[in-house]
Amino acid sequence: MRDIYAGAEEVILFLGDGVNHRISTAYLTQPLPSPVVFWNDSRDDSHLQLFRDSSKALWKQKSWNAFYLICLIRILSQEGDFSFAKAAIEAVNGQRRRELFELLRRLAVEPWWHRIWVVQEVAISPKVTVRYGNVTAPWDMFVQVAENTQSHDYSLTLEAEYAKVLSLFTRQVLDIENLRGEWEANKGTDLLSLLQRFSDRKATDERDKVYALLGLARRHQFLVPDYSTSIDNLYQSTAITLIGSYGNLAPLSGDLKRKNSRSLASWIPDWSAIFDKSDRERMVLYRTYHACSNWRITVFEPPEKYLNYVAREMGRLVTSP
Structure with a gap:
């Protein structure tokens, strides 16, 4: 489109x-x-x-x-x-x-x-x-x-x-x-900003609360529209993708209790719920209050990659002088 x-x-x-x-x-x-x-x-x-x-x-x-x-x-x-x-x-x-x-x-x-x-x-x-x-x-x-x-x-x-x-x-x-x-x-803007800015827009299929904005976003290459996936799985993978892209937990800013779906895990934002003005303002300022600016979160998928990483780092601790 x-x-x-x-x-x-x-x-x-x-x-x-x-x-x-x-x-x-x-x-x-x-x-x-x-x-x-x-x-x-x-x-x-x-x-x-x-x-x-x-x-x-x-x-x-x-x-x-x-x-x-x-x-x-x-x-x-x-x-x-x-x-x-x-x-x-x-x-x-x-x-x-x-x-x-x-x-x-x-x-x-x-x-x-x-x-x-x-x-x-x-x-x-x-x-x-x-x-x-x-x-x-x-x-x-x-x-x-x-x-x-x-x-x-x-x-x-x-x-x-x-x-x-x-x-x-x-x-x-x-x-x-x-x-x-x-x-x-x-030629594009931040996906998280789009999700928050247009959260009040309606969609016949709740998956389109994410998919309809991908064409306007930068850095969404890991999200590919797939209507066979469940809404819960899509919202979770969207959150994980954004965390990996930002390298921090900024995508979890906002009121995570505001959910239309009770089946979502507590830490997953409900992208179909309306983000209010304070949520968007907090997102704009997240870099200003980034206490650990030199640290980045790395997302490992599938989980085996994380286990391999832990094993490798533990090995380095054992062999280090």
Whole structure:
């Protein structure tokens, strides 16, 4: 999958039909509204003008939900022009503003954002376009909104409930965009960081909580996808591989009691359980508090290698002067 996405000219992310949280089967047969394209530049001016001039009747038509939502995102993406976004949002009356931010909240909780396999779609692809209902827009427009939200304190000008929605949207976008930047710079990132960062993503098969991230990781050559292995064995071999790679017990950092599976041994992290913010922060700082920086753990597999090593070292003690 990594090679497919890396070799694609463009990847289109379909986030939903713009009306239902889960796509209705009627979507396959019903006539679709005319396609609308956003460019994140002056070519969008006619869309924004229509957004401002639309009648009350149009606002009530669900088929226009995607258009109005992407208009809001376009307004918020104005680079370095916070006053424009502020004025445009304030120009929308209270009820419509509430409806707009409810549409943004619904977009931010679409199932797509919570699936583990889709991370590669954005992280690796050279060009990413978002499709929502009948509207398409560049992924960079979503990123610009998230970056603007980080730069400006919208909580000073927006009602608290709307600021929270923007914060949620920002986290969803930047979680993937930051990984996209890491991929462009290094063609991969640390597997342990990936496991912790995307632990809240869902997978039909719990083994994919590991396998879906291997294509994005460096130093995972000892982990080969094998769906015949049990989840417990996979999670154990993942922990052992990471310990051998790090040469220490840093991969065991975090709350090891947090488990979805009661059959896992106490020392094995449950990679399907959600790692919280403190776990990730502790992992980032592990080198700072590495008391035995000159020591490394060596992993022996199979166990016979360890027994041979012990025998050899004991022999050296016996023969040493």
